[in-house]
Every structure is written in structure tokens, then in C-alpha cells.
Amino acid sequence: MAPRVDMHGWSLRHDEALARIWREQGWWCDETMGQVARRLALNEPDRTLIVDGEVRLTVAQVVRDAENIAQHFLARGIGPGKVVSFMLPNWHEAAAIYLACSLTGAVAHPIVPQLRDSEVAFMLVDGASRLIFVPAEFRGFDYRTMMDRVNAGRDDPVETVVLRGGPGGHTPFAALIESVEQPQSLPVVDPDSVKMLMYTSGTTGRPKGVLHSHNSLHALIRQIQKHWHVEPGDSFFVPSPISHIGGSIYAFEIPLLCGTTAVLQEQWDPVAAVAAIDRERCTHMAGATPFLDGLLGVAELARSTLASLKVFICGGASVPPGLVRRAQVYFEKAAVSRVYGSTEVPVLTVGSLEPGEEDMAAETDGRIGIAEVRLVAEEVTARGPQMLRGYLHREDEAEAFTEDGFFRMGDLAREVEGGYLVITGRAKDIIIRNGENIAPKEIEDLLIDHPSIADITVVGLPDQRTGERACAVIVPSGDSAPDRQALGSFLGERGVAKFKWPEQVELRKELPRNAAGKVLKHVLQKELSGAG
Numbered sequence: 001m002a003p004r005v006d007m008h009g010w011s012l013r014h015d016e017a018l019a020r021i022w023r024e025q026g027w028w029c030d031e032t033m034g035q036v037a038r039r040l041a042l043n044e045p046d047r048t049l050i051v052d053g054e055v056r057l058t059v060a061q062v063v064r065d066a067e068n069i070a071q072h073f074l075a076r077g078i079g080p081g082k083v084v085s086f087m088l089p090n091w092h093e094a095a096a097i098y099l100a101c102s103l104t105g106a107v108a109h110p111i112v113p114q115l116r117d118s119e120v121a122f123m124l125v126d127g128a129s130r131l132i133f134v135p136a137e138f139r140g141f142d143y144r145t146m147m148d149r150v151n152a153g154r155d156d157p158v159e160t161v162v163l164r165g166g167p168g169g170h171t172p173f174a175a176l177i178e179s180v181e182q183p184q185s186l187p188v189v190d191p192d193s194v195k196m197l198m199y200t201s202g203t204t205g206r207p208k209g210v211l212h213s214h215n216s217l218h219a220l221i222r223q224i225q226k227h228w229h230v231e232p233g234d235s236f237f238v239p240s241p242i243s244h245i246g247g248s249i250y251a252f253e254i255p256l257l258c259g260t261t262a263v264l265q266e267q268w269d270p271v272a273a274v275a276a277i278d279r280e281r282c283t284h285m286a287g288a289t290p291f292l293d294g295l296l297g298v299a300e301l302a303r304s305t306l307a308s309l310k311v312f313i314c315g316g317a318s319v320p321p322g323l324v325r326r327a328q329v330y331f332e333k334a335a336v337s338r339v340y341g342s343t344e345v346p347v348l349t350v351g352s353l354e355p356g357e358e359d360m361a362a363e364t365d366g367r368i369g370i371a372e373v374r375l376v377a378e379e380v381t382a383r384g385p386q387m388l389r390g391y392l393h394r395e396d397e398a399e400a401f402t403e404d405g406f407f408r409m410g411d412l413a414r415e416v417e418g419g420y421l422v423i424t425g426r427a428k429d430i431i432i433r434n435g436e437n438i439a440p441k442e443i444e445d446l447l448i449d450h451p452s453i454a455d456i457t458v459v460g461l462p463d464q465r466t467g468e469r470a471c472a473v474i475v476p477s478g479d480s481a482p483d484r485q486a487l488g489s490f491l492g493e494r495g496v497a498k499f500k501w502p503e504q505v506e507l508r509k510e511l512p513r514n515a516a517g518k519v520l521k522h523v524l525q526k527e528l529s530g531a532g
Contacts, residue, residue, distance in 0.1 A: 134162060352367055
């Protein structure tokens with residue numbers, strides 16, 4: 001699969017023979033979501049698209065705001081191929097921002113709101129972002145002053161647009177949803193061009209920019225529509241962050257392409273979730289293990305069987321089969337299943353949602369979907385229409401793909417008769433906590449500079465609540481060693497997001513290593529898996 005440059009200036013991986021097959025099969029098409037949205041605004045203007053607390057927005061309202069934002073993009077020279085970042089909770093404004101990117105051909109770049117100065121500064125420079133949308137404040141953190149720090153000393157500061165609060169010297173969001181006096185014609189957008197830039201933690205410690213096109217995301221949505229029993233009039237409850245591939249498609253893509261409504265939750269609250277699902281008659285929900293565990297626990301206490309729920313999709317690390325079985329029994333109608341995928345190849349398995357598949361839904365990671373899957377020395381490799389179109393930096397692709405274009409997922413698995421996949425381990429050194437990826441090397445490279453640390457490694461350990469937790473195994477440089485709080489303070493001072501801070505600290509006189517000097521993390525994981 002040779003790289004090529006698309007019409008908007010990005011170097012992408014492309015195989016014309018595969019592209020032709022995927023078009024013939026209907027996974028890829030010649031229409032963007034922006035075009036679909038403008039047609040829906042004429043044909044279904046009053047259909048509810050987004051519910052955000054007391055705010056209910058129709059198709060016409062979201063498209064109107066998106067078209068206004070798009071005009072302000074074009075006035076700033078932000079058109080096809082230019083990157084627009086947004087660092088927002090699950091707020092309805094994000095849907096219009098995302099759609100404005102699709103209308104103009106700009107590349108949408110969601111950023112996890114829990115990240116801080118260090119990570120944000122890297123991404124904005126690395127992706128050459130032209131604009132960023134942030135909250136004034138969220139969960140006690142002031143994003144305006146963070147952007148002041150991020151832009152300090154830059155010759156080309158990124159314009160910051162502030163939502164839901166005073167702009168503090170930045171651009172107010174209200175200015176971008178006002179109509180312009182002389183609107184420009186919207187550009188023609190190539191469906192094969194880049195639509196989304198999303199960073200994921202890499203084993204090198206530097207986040208890697210994943211590139212998805214309009215068509216790769218279209219294929220993803222059509223697969224979900226087919227296998228998750230999605231019908232017009234359905235409603236997705238969306239507590240999963242819109243800064244992740246899952247939350248973004250449930251909130252932004254599926255409502256327009258599948259005729260559904262997205263019910264947003266700003267931050268996870270299982271009590272409010274049960275109430276909202278019952279009130280809004282939500283039919284679908286997806287999330288990591290803590291979401292299913294919390295939802296089930298509260299539903300049992302409230303004696304609600306969530307009668308409207310048809311499907312619950314559970315993904316991420318360490319989904320206990322017993323939890324899936326409990327939910328299958330308790331929820332009145334819902335098919336509950338494990339699935340497997342990544343930012344690079346989302347929804348590789350589509351779950352096991354058909355009658356009679358309950359055991360497979362609990363005991364496997366689901367049936368393989370539209371992508372081809374090969375197990376090479378037990379490692380999962382995949383190639384399909386929903387896969388990434390490449391990384392932002394081509395050097396990140398050197399070890400990521402096989403010679404014939406299959407992506408190395410970084411997980412070990414076995415295939416079960418019938419086309420089901422069971423993930424048995426991880427080849428890549430990544431910790432998945434509450435659905436967030438943590439690159440141990442990033443944390444190790446910072447903590448090795450701590451004056452009380454002579455040697456360190458960070459390993460992932462099973463955690464019933466979060467799936468995995470990060471454990472720092474430390475060889476102290478002297479008589480005293482830093483505790484968990486000290487490590488958090490050290491990382492916080494360096495602008496590292498709190499979810500990456502180690503939750504457990506273990507001390508050793510030396511770290512186990514092989515003959516080549518590599519730390520034997522699996523030895524420590526086996527030894528510490530019962531420690532807390």
C-alpha cells in the first residue's frame with residue numbers, strides 16, 4: 001500500500017484496488033457527512049438531533065450553527081486540510097463545531113479535556129492547528145489561562161475560542177455562531193481526504209496522530225448500523241468522551257447518518273444515567289467496564305430494568321465475563337456484549353448481539369466485523385475500510401503495518417470457531433485505564449529525573465473499577481523514596497494529565513531485566529497482580 005497525497009495536502013496510505021472493492025460494497029461512498037447534513041436540514045429539519053441536559057437541538061438548529069461557524073472558518077483561511085482543535089466535554093456545541101469541519105473540509109482534532117499544558121502544546125504544534133475551542137472552566141480548571149501559558153512565547157499563537165464563560169482576552173464562542181454579511185461558497189470536499197486527527201499514546205512515549213478520512217468513518221458507521229441494530233428513531237446515550245473515537249461517532253456521526261438522537265452526559269454519573277436513559281427512552285449505550293458496572297449497580301438499586309435499552313456495547317481492557325452475564329440477565333431487553341477495537345481500527349469486532357450468542361458475548365471479544373483479520377504469531381493484524389488512513393508522521397508507520405497493509409493491533413488473541421476473537425494479552429506496552437491510553441514510557445522518561453529515583457518502570461495491573469491501574473516500580477537512589485502523592489506532584493508540575501499519574505508505588509532493590517537489559521515487565525505484573 002503506497003502513500004499518496006490527496007487533494008487537500010495530506011500524505012495518506014491508499015490501495016486503489018481495495019478502495020474500489022470497499023466502494024462496491026457500500027462501505028465507502030462519494031458523499032460527506034456535511035452534504036448529508038444540509039440535505040437533512042431541508043427534509044427533516046425538526047428531528048431532534050442532540051439532547052444536552054435541558055437543551056434540545058433539531059437538525060436545522062445544528063446545521064444552522066455549523067454553517068455559521070464554517071463561514072468564520074473560511075474567513076480565517078481555514079478550509080480543506082487545515083486543523084481545528086476542540087478540547088471540550090460532551091457539550092452540544094461540539095456537534096456544530098465538528099459538522100463545520102466537515103462542511104469546510106477542515107480536519108477535526110478532538111483533545112481529551114483532562115490533558116494539560118504539556119500534552120496540549122505538543123499536539124497543537126505537531127498537528128499545526130489553526131484554532132482551538134476550550135471551556136472557560138471545567139471541573140475547577142481554567143482553560144483560558146492554560147492557553148495563555150501554551151501560547152506564551154509562540155510566534156504564531158493558536159487562536160482560542162472560549163465556550164460557556166468569559167473569554168478572558170480570547171475569542172468568545174458567540175462570535176462564531178453569528179451569521180456573516182457576505183458568506184462564501186463552501187468548498188468541494190473529497191470523501192477520501194482527512195476528516196479527523198486523533199492522538200493516541202504510543203510505545204515511544206510521544207503521542208501518535210491517527211488520520212481518519214470521511215470514508216473510513218463512513219464505513220465504521222455503516223458497520224455499526226448493520227450489526228448493532230440501529231434504526232431511525234433510536235437514541236444513543238453518550239457518556240463516553242467525545243474526544244475519543246467512540247464518543248465522537250455516537251455524538252456526531254450516527255445521529256446524522258443513521259437518523260438517531262444523541263443524549264449527551266457531561267461527565268459520568270450512573271445515577272443520572274439511569275434516569276436519563278429511562279426519561280429519553282435511550283436504545284443504545286457503549287462504554288468501558290466502569291460504565292457497565294456503574295449503570296448496572298444503580299439500575300438494580302433503582303429497580304429499573306432500562307426497558308428501552310436494546311444494546312450495550314462494552315469495550316476496553318478487562319471486561320469481566322461475569323459482569324456481562326449479570327447485565328444480560330438483569331436488563332429487560334438489552335443485548336450486552338464485549339467488543340474490541342482501537343483508535344486506529346475502531347470496532348474490529350462487532351460484538352455478539354444475536355439470540356443464542358449470549359455465551360460468546362460474555363466469553364469472547366465478539367465476532368469479527370467487516371475488516372480482514374490475521375493472527376501472526378498470535379498478534380492481531382487487520383485491514384479494512386474503517387481502518388486509519390495512516391499516521392501524521394510516516395515514520396510512525398514503520399513497525400505499525402505489515403508489507404501487505406495489515407495494521408498491527410498490538411494485542412495477542414486466538415480465534416474461536418464461528419469467527420469470534422478472544423484477546424489473550426498485549427504485545428504493545430500500553431495501559432488502558434477507564435478507557436484512556438497511558439504510555440508507560442512517557443511517564444518513565446519524566447520520573448527518571450526525580451532526584452530520589454535511580455531506576456523505574458511503570459506497569460499496568462488489573463483493577464476491578466478502572467480495568468487497569470498504573471503501578472510505578474521504583475529503585476530509590478537513597479534511603480527515602482517518593483510516594484504516590486510525591487510522584488503526582490512531580491508530574492503535575494510538568495503539565496502531565498492526572499489520569500496518567502501512577503496509582504500504586506512499589507519499591508525494589510533492582511528491576512528484573514533480560515540479558516539485553518530490557519525490564520521484564522511481565523515478571524513484575526505477575527508478581528504484583530494481587531497487590532493493592
